[in-house]
Amino acid sequence: MSGPASVYLDYAATAPVDPRVAEVMAECLRGPAGNPSSVHPGGRRARARVERARAQVAALVSAAPAAIVFTSGATESDNLGVLGAARAARDRGRHVVTSRTEHRAVLDACRRLEREGFEVTWLRPGVDGRVLAEQVAEALRPDTVLVALMHANNETGVVNEIPEIGRLCRGRGVLLHVDAAQTAGRIPVDVETLGADLVAFTAHKLGGPAGIGALYVRREPRPALDPLLFGGGQEGGLRPGTLATHQPVGFGLACEIAAAALPVEEPRVRALRERLWSRLAVLDRVERNGAAEPSVPGILNVFFAGVEGESLLLELEGIVEASSGSACSSARAEPSYVLRALGRSDAAAQASLRLSLGRFTTAEEVDRAAAALVAAVRRLRALAPEGAMERVA
Amino acid sequence: MSGPASVYLDYAATAPVDPRVAEVMAECLRGPAGNPSSVHPGGRRARARVERARAQVAALVSAAPAAIVFTSGATESDNLGVLGAARAARDRGRHVVTSRTEHRAVLDACRRLEREGFEVTWLRPGVDGRVLAEQVAEALRPDTVLVALMHANNETGVVNEIPEIGRLCRGRGVLLHVDAAQTAGRIPVDVETLGADLVAFTAHKLGGPAGIGALYVRREPRPALDPLLFGGGQEGGLRPGTLATHQPVGFGLACEIAAAALPVEEPRVRALRERLWSRLAVLDRVERNGAAEPSVPGILNVFFAGVEGESLLLELEGIVEASSGSACSSARAEPSYVLRALGRSDAAAQASLRLSLGRFTTAEEVDRAAAALVAAVRRLRALAPEGAMERVA
Amino acid sequence: MSPTDYSPRVRALFAGPPCAGHLPEGPGERRRGEAGSPEQGAWVVFEARVVAGRVGEAVFRAWGCPHVIAASALVAEWLGGRPIGEAADVDVQALAAELDLPPAKLGRLLIVQDAAASLASLGVPGR
C-alpha cells in the first residue's frame, strides 16, 4: 500500500501494546521456564515477577495487591464478578440490577442469571447515555443482591455516577460490580472512591497484552464468590490454572506506564478528541451519540445522517480504522444495542462510528482522519437517494 | 551463582518456550494493534493469524480447525469439557465416571458436579497407575452422561487405555472427555483414535506460552456444552472474550514444531529417561511410581526410601529443578493424592520426586542430575535415624 | 457489522461506480424506479431516459452496503441501450455471481432488482 499508514482510531476495542511492555514480555518468554506455583528457583523467580505485577496492577486502581485476582480478561472478570457474586448470594435474594448498555460480558451473564431463576432489572440510560444513581435507588429491592454497572460505556465513553451508586449500594448491603475496562488507565480509578466490591478490567485496553485481566475483590468485607473454574487453587481458589508469567508481567508494566502517563495523557487525548469533533462538525447533520461529558477522554461516537455504516467503513478502509458498534460485538451484523438503547433507529445506529483515540494518537492523525471522514460522508451522501439525510436519522 | 546452570527436570509442570515461538510472539506484540473481532485491516490480519494458529493446533491432534476452541489453558478446557458437558446433559442423566488420579482441574470440576446433584464414580487405578477399560465398563450406568479420564497422568506419565474406553463410551452413547495436557506434542494424539468427544490440552507443556489452551469439541455428533463464560460470542459462543493474537499464534507454532519433532524427540527423550533411571537405580531402595510403560517419554517418578521430600528438594536446589508431587498442586503441603491413590503412604509420597524431561534435556544434564540426586539421597539417608529406609517406605 | 471481504469487482465498482448521480437534461421520456428503504437495508433509485422504447441513459442513487452500490451501478450500466421492458429482467443470480455476493445479502439484491423492474412497469416520469 502506498501513502501514509492508516490512522488507528479503535483504542476502545484494543490499544497497541506499549513497546516497553512488548519488550519485557519477550524477555520473559525467552527466559528459563518457570511455573509460578513450583518451588524451585525458576518457579520462585516467576512467582516474584507475578507478585510484582500484581502490585503494579493493584496500584493503578488504588487497591491492595491481595485484592487482585488475575483472569483471562475483562470478559472473564465480568463473568466471575456477576455470576460469582449472584450465585453465591442466591440464598439471600435473587434480584440483580444492571443496565441495557453494559458490555455483552455483563449483559449475557445477567441473561444467564435470569435463566437460573434470578430476576434482573434492566435500567435504561437517558439519551445522554448515563445511568443515574436515582434510577438505581428506585430499582433496589429487599431481595437485591447485586448491582452491575459499567464505569464508562465502551461505545459512547460516557461515565456513570458510580460513586453515588456505590454509596447507595453500601447503605443497603448490596454488592456493586463495576466494569472498568474502559476507564482503568484512562481516567483515575480508585476502588474506594467508586465504592465497588468488584471491579473488572483488562490489560489490552491500556497498553498491555490481550488475554489477561483482573478482578478486584474487596477484602473487607469480602464478597463471597462462587468460582467459575475449579482446579489447582491458584489465585486464592477463585481462578485456577497455571498463571502465565509473561501475561501478568506485561499487564503490570502497562498499568505502571498508564498510571504515570495519565496526568498528561488524559487532557491531551481529550483535546485531540474535541479537535476531531470540531473538524467533523463542519458536516451538516452530524451528532454525538451520548453526552460529551462526563466521559473517558478517547471515545467519540458520531452519527452521520444519510450514510450507511458498512459503506462508510469500506470507504475509510486503509485510511481510518474504527468501529461501527463495538468491536467486541462486531462479529454480528446487528446494529449496536447501546445506540438503540439511547434511542437511535437501526439505520442511525449503523450510520454511527466509534472513533477512539489513545496513547499514540497525534494531531496530524486526527486531522488526516477527519479529512477522510468528511470526504467519505460527502461522497456517500451524494450517492444516496434524495431525502436520505432525513430518512436515515 | 557459580558452577553450571541447574538442570531443569520439570517439563511436566511447564516446558521452556521454544525460542522460535518466543520470537513470533514478540513480533506479534510489537506489531500494530488488532482485535481479531474487528473489521478493519488490523483486525483482519489478527484474525487470519489466529485462524492459521487454529489450523496448526488442530493438526497436532488430527482434528478439523473448526473443532478447536481456544481457552486460557487446560484448566479451563477441562472445566468447560467436564462441567459444560455434564450440565448440558443433566436432564438425560446425572452420573459421571472419572478417576482419583485426574488433574485437579477435572477432580475439582467433578466435585463441583457432586454438589450440583450429580453422582460421580471415582475409579482407582492399580499400583501401575493405569485406569483400564474394564473398570470403566463396570462403572457405566444407564444414567451415565460423561466419562472424564486423562490420556496420561501428569505425575507418573502412565498412559490410560483411552481408545478402548472411547469405543466403550461411543457404544453406550456416553460422552468422553480426555485430558491430554501431558500427551499432546509428546506422543501421537489423534482425536479419532482416542474416540474422544472432548479433548483438553495446553500450550505451555509443549513449548508454547502459558495462558492459552484448547478444547477439541467433536463436530459430528457435536456434544452440547453449557458455556462457563458469557459475552461477545467469540469461539462459537463457547468462549467469549477478546482473543489475544500473540497467544494462539505462539500456541500454533509450538504445535507445529512439536508435531515435526515428535518422531525424533519421543524416542530420544524416552532413552534419556531410562538413562536417568539406570543411574538412580544404583541406590538401594529406589522405586518407580507407576508402570514404566505405556507412558509419555519424559516423566520418571521415583520414590527414594528413607528421605524426606522437602529436604530432598532443598538439597537439590540450584542443581536440579523438579517437583515433589505435581507443580500444579505444590502450593499445598499435602502429599500427592496421585501417589496416595497408587498405594503410597504419606511419607513415601513425599519422598518421591517427579523428574520430567523434554525438548532441551541432554545426556550430560541427565548424568549431572543423577549424580546430584544420588549424592543427596545418600547424605539425607546418612543423616536420618537408623531404620528410616524401612519406616519411610 | 459483519467482517465482509469484498471482491475486487465490488471494490472497484464501489470506489468508482459508473452511472451514479442524476440524469442530465436531455430528450426523451424520463422514468424513475425506486425500491427499498433504510429499514430494509437497501434503498435504490434508478432514473432512465427512454427514447423510442430503449434506454438512452440510466443512472442510480443508492443507500446501502457496498454490494448494493456495486449492484446498482452494474444494473444502471446494463440498462443503457436496452428496451425499457427488459428493466424487469435483471438476472439476480448472475449479478450475485459477478459480485461474489454473500448469501445473506441476496435480499438486498432483490431490492435492486425491484427498483429496476419498477422502472419498466411502474416507471413514473422523472422529476
Add this chain to the structure above:
Amino acid sequence: MSPTDYSPRVRALFAGPPCAGHLPEGPGERRRGEAGSPEQGAWVVFEARVVAGRVGEAVFRAWGCPHVIAASALVAEWLGGRPIGEAADVDVQALAAELDLPPAKLGRLLIVQDAAASLASLGVPGR
C-alpha cells in the same frame, strides 16, 4: 510441598549440620533420646555422652524437613557441656526465632524438644 523460603541460618545448618551422625566410642555414660515418626513429619534421635552429670558430646540424626535438621543440629550443639538435666529445657520459642520458623512448623520443633527432653529424663543407654 509448600514453597518455603529458608533463612540463611537454616540453609547453613542444613548444608553443614554440626553434630550430625553417630557418637564415637569414648568414656562416660551413653544416652539416647528419640521422638516423632515419619507419620508426624519429624523423627529425631539424640545421643549424648554424659560425664559427671554433664554432656560431654552430643550428636543427632533426623528425618524431616530442613528446619527439623537445622533445629536438631542446633540443639545437639547447645547440649555440649550442659548439665544433662537441662536437655529438658530446650527453648522452643528461641529456636523458632533463630530459625525464622514458619508458624505451621512449630509442631515439628516440639518433636525436636521432646527428643532432647527424653535424653534428660527417660534417657536410655545408647547402643
